[in-house]
Amino acid sequence: MRVESGAEWDEAEPTDRERLGIKLEITVVLLVTFGLSGLNAMLSLLESALAPGGVGGRTVALNPSRSTQSTIDMLFQLLSVLRLAGWAALGLYLLWRGGLGPRAIGLANRVRWRTDALPGVVLAALIGLPGLALYLIVHAVGFSVTIVPASLGDYWWRLPTLILSACANALAEEVVVVAFLLTRLRALGWSANSALLTSALLRGSYHLYQGLGGGLGNVVMGVVFGRYWQRTNRLWPLVLAHSIIDAVAYIGYTILRGHVSWLP
Numbered sequence: 001m002r003v004e005s006g007a008e009w010d011e012a013e014p015t016d017r018e019r020l021g022i023k024l025e026i027t028v029v030l031l032v033t034f035g036l037s038g039l040n041a042m043l044s045l046l047e048s049a050l051a052p053g054g055v056g057g058r059t060v061a062l063n064p065s066r067s068t069q070s071t072i073d074m075l076f077q078l079l080s081v082l083r084l085a086g087w088a089a090l091g092l093y094l095l096w097r098g099g100l101g102p103r104a105i106g107l108a109n110r111v112r113w114r115t116d117a118l119p120g121v122v123l124a125a126l127i128g129l130p131g132l133a134l135y136l137i138v139h140a141v142g143f144s145v146t147i148v149p150a151s152l153g154d155y156w157w158r159l160p161t162l163i164l165s166a167c168a169n170a171l172a173e174e175v176v177v178v179a180f181l182l183t184r185l186r187a188l189g190w191s192a193n194s195a196l197l198t199s200a201l202l203r204g205s206y207h208l209y210q211g212l213g214g215g216l217g218n219v220v221m222g223v224v225f226g227r228y229w230q231r232t233n234r235l236w237p238l239v240l241a242h243s244i245i246d247a248v249a250y251i252g253y254t255i256l257r258g259h260v261s262w263l264p
Contacts, residue, residue: 038205120240138213
């Protein structure tokens with residue numbers, strides 16, 4: 001188990017009972033969160049592949065409207081945000097119970113420009129721009145579904161809700177898939193590379209509903225993000241980068257939709 005000591009932690013060999021507890025904890029968390037999402041995404045990809053138009057003939061909305069009533073729709077969107085925040089809170093709580101507070105995993109109270117914000121912007125550009133290019137190429141050859149990042153009505157709450165969704169999604173993924181999973185796998189004695197590959201494959205799995213291109217692109221993102229955290233022990237840059245990528249996709253699509261020819 002690990003005992004927090006400032007920004008670092010000490011390690012001790014877990015007992016057999018503790019190892020079983022860690023394995024059960026990982027299983028339960030993934031079944032509740034992104035592991036189940038991965039299974040759903042795999043089925044979605046299979047359904048798309050078996051459909052008459054194939055994967056390229058399907059459209060997937062990431063933030064679909066849930067009701068024709070504006071207020072009800074807004075509440076549905078906020079509930080989705082709350083669910084993601086709950087997943088992040090679950091990961092943080094279990095890490096805290098294991099002796100690792102937010103500071104120990106790189107979520108200090110204050111975001112620092114040089115060590116958090118600037119690396120976050122760089123990571124967003126490093127992943128976001130090639131990711132967009134990969135999507136456009138794969139979509140052009142018919143191996144990716146058509147992704148609609150936002151299809152909400154033109155309501156006053158649309159842009160704030162999309163930003164909240166981007167931030168909640170980023171926090172949930174980076175806490176659970178990076179900090180929680182890599183920490184727990186390391187406690188079981190996994191090597192850094194094995195844990196990193198597992199985390200990256202999990203990230204790719206729950207994006208397979210976007211097609212093989214979306215899955216592969218997110219595996220690459222998982223490798224880059226996971227290795228960054230393993231080397232720096234700072235999670236804020238990942239959360240910020242992920243938030244920027246999603247927010248730009250959601251809001252950019254909303255603004256550019258119908259105005260540029262290259263956007264599917």
